[in-house]
Amino acid sequence: MRIGFYIDGIEIPNINHFATQGASGGPVGMINVDLVEQVEFYSGAFPATRGNALSSVMEFGFKTARTDEWTSNAVVGTSDLGLTFEGPTGPNSSLILSGRRSYLQFLFELLGLPFLPVYNDFQFKWVHQASPNERLTVLGHWGI
Numbered sequence: 001m002r003i004g005f006y007i008d009g010i011e012i013p014n015i016n017h018f019a020t021q022g023a024s025g026g027p028v029g030m031i032n033v034d035l036v037e038q039v040e041f042y043s044g045a046f047p048a049t050r051g052n053a054l055s056s057v058m059e060f061g062f063k064t065a066r067t068d069e070w071t072s073n074a075v076v077g078t079s080d081l082g083l084t085f086e087g088p089t090g091p092n093s094s095l096i097l098s099g100r101r102s103y104l105q106f107l108f109e110l111l112g113l114p115f116l117p118v119y120n121d122f123q124f125k126w127v128h129q130a131s132p133n134e135r136l137t138v139l140g141h142w143g144i
Contacts, residue, residue, distance in 0.1 A: 004057040017119040030121045030143040032098040034084045037063035062125045065096035079104045097124035
């Protein structure tokens with residue numbers, strides 16, 4: 001079974017932490033939803049550019065950062081802490097970046113459990129609008 005994941009048109013081999021070989025997912029997602037602007041899911045009739053998919057295609061579109069001022073957002077989830085920053089990096093460019101870190105390993109260690117689930121992830125999108133018809137986008141997606 002081949003499932004395709006794409007962020008702004010770039011294929012991402014795995015979007016989950018703790019993925020199991022032969023499986024299509026894991027218990028924790030690597031993509032911070034604060035960066036996601038749209039999601040398209042195809043279970044059939046795949047777009048021509050996604051012709052090698054066998055079962056489904058999921059396309060994520062990251063939002064473009066604000067260009068007027070810098071903002072930040074902090075999130076405390078059930079298993080991780082996250083920070084997101086976005087704002088202008090010049091007169092024609094902007095950046096949005098996000099990082100998350102798990103904290104369950106500290107709780108599990110206190111409880112004496114034999115496993116310590118540790119994960120980190122980081123995403124960013126930098127956009128430079130050179131002219132109305134020309135735009136350069138740099139994406140970063142990292143997880144461990």
